[in-house]
Amino acid sequence: MPDGQSIGVPILSADGISKSFGSVPVLFSVSMDIRAGEVHALIGENGAGKSTFMKILSGFLQPTSGHIRLDGVDTELPGNGQSEALGIVLIHQELNLAEQMTVEENIFLGREIMSRGVLDRATMRAMVRGYLDDIGLDISPEDRISDLSIAQKQMVEIVKAISRDARVLIMDEPTAVLTEAETELFFAQVRRLKARGTAIVFVSHKLAEVSAISDQVTVLRDGQWIGTHAASDVTPDTMAQMMVGRELSDFYPPMNEVDVDADRVLEVRDLVAPGVHNVSFDLRRGEILGFSGLIGAGRTAVFEAICGLIPRERGAITFDGSSAQFGSVAEARDAGVVYLTKDRKEKGLLLGQKMRPNLSLFALPKFVKGLSVDRKAEDAALERAIRRFDIRARDPNVRVGDLSGGNQQKLLLAKVMECDPRVLIIDEPTRGIDVGTKQQIYHFIAAIAAEGVSVIVVSSEMPEIIGLCHRVVVMREGEITGVVTGDHINETEIVRYAAGLKREHQQ
Amino acid sequence: MTETTMNSAKPSLLRGFDLKAAGPAIALLILCLIGFLLNPAFLSEGNITNLLTRSAFIGIIAVGATFVITAGGIDLSVGSMAAVIAGVMIIVMNSAVDTFGTGVTTVLIGCGCSIILGLGAGLVNGFLTTKGKIEAFIVTLGTMGIYRSLVTYFADGGTLSLNYDIRGVYRPVYYDSFFGLPIPVWVFIVVSIAGWFLLNRTAFGRYCTAIGSNESVAKYSAIKVDRVKTLTYVIQGLCVSLATIIYVPRLGSASSSTGVLWELEAIAAVIIGGTVLKGGYGRIGGTILGALILTTIGNILNFTDMISNYLNGTMQGLIIIVAVWLQRGDWGRNKSAD
Known part of the structure; x- marks a missing residue:
């Protein structure tokens, strides 16, 4: 890596960023320098403030205090994705693609190439084909997004960012839904982008991957900046400890042997x-x-x-x-026999509803007394579940969609356990x-x-x-x-x- | 507008949610107040009874529609369904006169026929949407056309009239009172209570809400989605047949113009009441208030000369749009930010 480059002025830097929602502070003076040709991992537990920080870095939210500098100049980033024009692209965890449109239409959405007043499909298609070949993705520009796998959709998002000449690419858990093989392919692409001088911010819970791909690692905990280290100086174990703030012994429970017979x-x-x-x-x-x-x-x-x-x-x-x-x-x-889905947002929980109806939904016949649902029994079950699975909600009437991912997963586990499965x-x-x-x-x-x-x-x-x-x-x-x-x-x-x-x- | 400013101070005490739930009730009270100010006779016992009786048809149908909409469906066929059921009822009763005379038996046969037709028509809508996997909007648009043309066909383009003697026997079902309230109002009350219990207290109601919120989650939570959705259409059919049973003795006839636009009034009542059109949240109490609001508007226009009675539809339309606008979640926050 050219040394001079990484010492130079960062493309994007956050200086003492704080953010409060109403009276609730979520970020406390967080700083981060993002340099060209560097992969900078941002790690922290759910609720540590990573998402908020990323949204501030990409202009979707404005900080309560602190400065964002673009090429060393104080800048107020425009909201609503308009920072893309400045070369800052955020790829959301929930992919942002129009499902019923084709790959080509998605990539050029909002900046279609026109020729004599009509869409110049041939040019756009050829360009998309070029991008796809570049990344080694075996799909056609004419494929509909709804027909692609999640991994392929992810790649399309990245192609979209590349096609917009992103200087800073911020990715929220890009590998969460990818297999190891796909992750490798994805990393190959990340390395290519890096070589081209793109700065990459990468959020992941997979610490081994963070070690493998990152140059810098910034750790957040409870909205506080814990530290920024060269990735080569920290092991996944130390990263985990910095995130959690305590020793992570007994990460896996001791294994009880099963009776042979x-x-x-x-x-x-x-x-x-x-x-x-x-x-x-x-x-x-x-x-x-x-x-x-x-x-x-x-x-x-x-x-x-x-x-x-x-x-x-x-x-x-x-x-x-x-x-x-x-x-x-x-x-x-x-x-x-019960099955707990991997897709907790789309198939697992009713995000718009409270915890109680979610908890009892799967095992509802058990809660019916006479003709009606026994609400007292439901309340008791919720209380038990909250205790047993350590579900942390600021109040039991909160919408499930407002719970953190971890608490949603615990609630989902509690929900299927209500059926007393074997x-x-x-x-x-x-x-x-x-x-x-x-x-x-x-x-x-x-x-x-x-x-x-x-x-x-x-x-x-x-x-x-x-x-x-x-x-x-x-x-x-x-x-x-x-x-x-x-x-x-x-x-x-x-x-x-x-x-x-x-x-x-x-x- | 004074009311809204007064209320915007309350949410901090009652939490914004209650304001939304109380919205239809407040709107109805305001309407009643306006009605009374325009003409004190508005609150006379006679007019109130009349208003309640007229609300009963749309109200009963709207209770059924609340289930369909809560479960994420829609039923556009209810008006035509009511017309065709009314027509068939009249034909059946007229032809039963020869065998069973003009007594109560014939009326009961007519009512039984109505219920069977209502359940059957609901089942058809339900099966086509679930097993046929056709969108509810399309299915019920189709059956709406079919039922409407059937009643025209049965009436040969004219009007089907109930046998005069049976009319005498059947008449009390619409015109008589019981403990001071007309019978249609009692039916409305019973249907409302049953509907409220079913939606808010039973597993079935919970399933409707779950399916309307997210069908995949419902499926993965061991809910028989197709069965529950079909049942909502069957409930809708039953409600339509009950409404028809109390409607037929009012005029004693059915024609191609019977029940025109009832589907839209029913859906409007549901939406004004706070049920979410895309499903997942239903309120029977709101639906009842919605039906009362719609009838009250027409009633007030009858009472005054200020606005032409022909503008009834305009007023209803405005109320629907305002109701939905008020239900938007960000309204309360915008107000307090001002």
Whole structure:
């Protein structure tokens, strides 16, 4: 890296930024220098003020006090995304693409190239094709956004930013929904941008990735600036400690061995469903069984098929010794098999409603007394759930959409636990939540398993699969390629199966 | 406008939410006050009873519409449905005279027929939207046209009239009172209470709200989405049939102009009452107030010469737009910022 460049004037710098919403302060004098050709990671727990800070850096919010300098000059950034004209582009976590329009239309949205008063589609298409080839993304400019995978949509957002000659690219958890392979591809692109002199601000909860890609790391905690370090000087462990402010010992709960002769609670044989080919596995009582694999390997489909959320084509499912062909989620729930979705905002919780109706919704028949819903029982259940799962809300009447991601996830876990399941299937238990809450969720899962509930953890995060599970099933392209047990559970082994380099022949 | 300024001080005590919930009630009180100031006879017992009776049709239908809308659907067919049910009821009762005479039995047969038709029509709307996976707007736009043309066809372009003798037997259902209140008002009250209980206190009501808020979440929470949605249309059909049962004895006839625009009045009552058009939040109490507000406007215009009665639609339209504008969440904040 050219030394002179990183010492020069930062493109964008925040100096003593404070922000209050009403009387509630959320940021206290935070400073950060963003330099050309540098990847600057911004880390902190949920609620540490990262999102607010990013919005201030990109002009979506104005600071209560402090200065933003662009190329060393005090600047008041224009709001509503108009900072893009200054080369500052924020890519939101919730992607900002028009779903029904094509890739090309999205990339040129609002600055279409015209020729003689009409859209010059040929030029735009050719330019988009160039960008896509550059990034190595195998989609067509004419593809509709709604037909793309989340990872591809993410890439389209980045292409959009590149096409706008972004000087500063601020990305809110870009890798949260990407698989490792996709993340690699994404990082390759980030390195290319960096080489071109783009400054990149990168928010992530995946500390290993932060280590891998960043040059600088800034840590926020409770709205305070904790420190900025060269990424080479800090390990993921020290980063986690700075974020949480305490030692993170016992990150994963101690593993209780499962009885060798524990009952087989769930047996699946030759399950075939859309995206699932001949999947067979067993689950024992009290076991935590991991499902690993790349995104799109069909893991979610397996469990949606078992729970009656998507149709099954073939296959035998035995639950507790008797055949269990659940035709609906309600049947599965009544039998004691519940599925906790990975998409807590779209499929998990009613964001516009309060905690109480959310908590009882899944297990509502249990709360019906006579003809009506027993509100006292609901209130009692909410009180219990708040205690058991340590849900922190400033008041119980808050809209669920206003809770932090971690608290939403805890509420979602409490919601499915209201059904008193015997088999709990958790898809991506810790997506987009902070280190401290992750640790709590791991301990909850272990405690649930210790009570005799069998837990299936579907996760794309290798460390949690390794740290939490007794056994790991690896899937690839709709099939199970291997099962790893005990001491053999390690990253290399799982990756080999997931990538198709190794495969077990099951019978 | 004085009222709004007075109220803007209150939210800090009652929290902004209550103001929104109380909005329709305040609006109705203001309307009544205006009515009384324009003509004291507005508050006479006779006029109040008349007003309540007239509100009953739209009110009962609107209670059903509250379920459909809360669950994220819409039913445009209710006006035509009422017309076709009224028409078929009359045909059935007229032809039952030969066998069952002109007594209560014939009227009961007519009512039974009405209920079956209402449930059936609701079921058709429900099935087409859920199993047929066609948008509710399109389905009920279609059935609206079908029902409307059917009643025209049955009446051969004219009017279907109820047998004169049966009319005598059936008449009390609209015109008689019970404990000082006309029977239609009692039906309205019973339907409202049942509707309120169903929406606010039962699991079914919770499911409607959940589906209207987010259908995926409902599906993943073990709710049988298709069944619940279909049931909302069936409830709507039942409400329409009840409204028709008390409407037929009023005129004793049905024609292609029966129930015209009732669907819009019902939807308007629901929206004025604070139910969210895109679903997820429903208020039966608000719906009832909404129905009363709409009828009161027409009633006041009848009482005064200041505004032409022909502008009834204009006034209703204005009220709807203002109601929705007031319900927008940021209104309270803008006020306090001023």
